[in-house]
Amino acid sequence: MRFESPATSKEAVALLASEKGHAYILAGGTDLLVRMKMDLIEPDLIVDIKGIPAMQSINASSTGSRIGAAVSGAELGEHNKLKKLWPGVVEATNLIGSDQIQGRCTMVGNLCNASPAADAVPALIAAGAKAVIVGKNKRRTVAVEKIITGPGQTSLARDEVIEAITLPKRAPRSGDAYLRFIPRTEMDIAVVSAGINLTISRGIVTSARVALGAVAATPLLVPGAARAIIGTKLDDGALDKLAAACSRACKPIDDKRGTIEYRTRVAGVLARRAAKIAYQRAGGA
Amino acid sequence: MSAVLVSTTVNGDTVEFACPQDETLLDALRNRVGLTGVKEGCGTGDCGACSITLNGRLVCSCLVLGVEASGNSIETVEGMADGNKLHPLQEKFIEHAALQCGICTPGFLVAAKALLERKPNPTVEEIRYALAGNLCRCTGYDKIVRAVQAAAKEMRKKK
Numbered sequence: 192m193r194f195e196s197p198a199t200s201k202e203a204v205a206l207l208a209s210e211k212g213h214a215y216i217l218a219g220g221t222d223l224l225v226r227m228k229m230d231l232i233e234p235d236l237i238v239d240i241k242g243i244p245a246m247q248s249i250n251a252s253s254t255g256s257r258i259g260a261a262v263s264g265a266e267l268g269e270h271n272k273l274k275k276l277w278p279g280v281v282e283a284t285n286l287i288g289s290d291q292i293q294g295r296c297t298m299v300g301n302l303c304n305a306s307p308a309a310d311a312v313p314a315l316i317a318a319g320a321k322a323v324i325v326g327k328n329k330r331r332t333v334a335v336e337k338i339i340t341g342p343g344q345t346s347l348a349r350d351e352v353i354e355a356i357t358l359p360k361r362a363p364r365s366g367d368a369y370l371r372f373i374p375r376t377e378m379d380i381a382v383v384s385a386g387i388n389l390t391i392s393r394g395i396v397t398s399a400r401v402a403l404g405a406v407a408a409t410p411l412l413v414p415g416a417a418r419a420i421i422g423t424k425l426d427d428g429a430l431d432k433l434a435a436a437c438s439r440a441c442k443p444i445d446d447k448r449g450t451i452e453y454r455t456r457v458a459g460v461l462a463r464r465a466a467k468i469a470y471q472r473a474g475g476a
Numbered sequence: 477m478s479a480v481l482v483s484t485t486v487n488g489d490t491v492e493f494a495c496p497q498d499e500t501l502l503d504a505l506r507n508r509v510g511l512t513g514v515k516e517g518c519g520t521g522d523c524g525a526c527s528i529t530l531n532g533r534l535v536c537s538c539l540v541l542g543v544e545a546s547g548n549s550i551e552t553v554e555g556m557a558d559g560n561k562l563h564p565l566q567e568k569f570i571e572h573a574a575l576q577c578g579i580c581t582p583g584f585l586v587a588a589k590a591l592l593e594r595k596p597n598p599t600v601e602e603i604r605y606a607l608a609g610n611l612c613r614c615t616g617y618d619k620i621v622r623a624v625q626a627a628a629k630e631m632r633k634k635k
Binding site: 192193194217219220221224225227228229234237239241263265288289290291292294295376377378 | 480497498500519520521522524527530533534535536538539540541543544587590591605606608609610
């Protein structure tokens with residue numbers, strides 16, 4: 192195995208493109224090294240992206256934010272401006288693993304690992320986040336919900352690398368929130384999760400995005416659930432419709448962490464609670 | 477597989493070692509640097525027995541490659557005592573009998589130190605959350621939490 196630590200995204204892409212064997216990108220390594228340890232993968236090349244300046248920084252502003260692919264969960268949690276603009280995105284990322292894991296794990300790693308239960312992803316989808324992808328001949332910007340195509344599968348080509356996540360312009364009176372259900376208080380994988388992002392005007396929801404995790408093969412954007420609350424003051428009737436739309440969108444599996452019935456029901460419950468938090472954060476009563 | 481020369485700082489000292497490129501920092505610290513306070517529990521980032529700080533950040537050394545340490549600064553449990561004088565956390569762990577078999581202890585000490593540097597007066601709940609990445613199968617955690625509280629108190633007095 193060869194270890195490379197390029198200084199630019201272009202160099203990283205060139206290394207990935209020229210490798211004939213199995214090449215992997217290393218950011219925090221909290222998934223990659225586990226897979227190596229368990230002999231699930233045997234890399235011929237590892238490309239460490241942490242030395243690439245364009246991937247190391249956070250720019251947070253109400254006119255748009257950008258988070259480098261190598262930024263750790265801990266760094267994200269210490270960025271007060273980003274936390275103020277996008278508390279749901281930051282809290283979702285900070286739910287991943289322990290303090291030790293937070294010291295290394297990244298949002299983009301969580302996305303590219305492509306787990307249906309990835310905590311950062313529903314919050315990013317709800318936020319309208321985009322991935323800035325660098326390839327051999329071009330750059331492209333893709334909505335986060337288009338990245339994961341199945342468990343452990345992404346739409347990225349083998350010589351493409353995500354350089355950063357961008358978050359859109361933040362209108363005044365906006366708020367987001369992410370909730371997950373786990374049977375313990377910490378250090379677990381979501382059984383069900385919900386991310387909500389909304390903007391209000393005079394108490395009325397003017398725009399919203401709703402995303403669910405761990406209830407299908409990929410995290411889901413649920414436009415019907417957003418429509419259920421747009422134009423309302425998030426009254427009980429609207430919340431009931433939101434919960435029903437979320438439950439309808441679920442295509443979960445039965446496993447040791449939860450049954451189909453349980454996940455379907457709890458998706459609605461979590462969406463309801465997350466919507467209330469987001470509404471409050473937006474300045475709604 | 478070719479090894480590469482890694483030059484890094486461990487507990488304030490410059491250290492160089494030849495490291496195969498797929499070797500973890502945990503194995504490199506134990507087998508090449510001789511720091512056996514870093515323990516392997518699970519090897520997959522769940523138990524925290526291999527906790528160290530890398531450039532001041534608490535991490536599991538089993539989830540870091542040895543080659544990644546190049547040019548960076550590492551602190552392990554071996555750097556906690558000042559010569560023969562134990563760190564307050566180490567003293568309080570002994571006083572409160574916060575260990576039995578001892579395998580998890582270096583990881584708990586390093587993680588608790590990282591917590592107290594960030595938060596000198598943590599609540600019990602904050603201590604339990606901050607140490608959620610460290611598993612202990614002997615103590616039931618209660619004595620560990622008390623030892624961390626006692627050490628925090630001691631360290632606040634000294635400041």
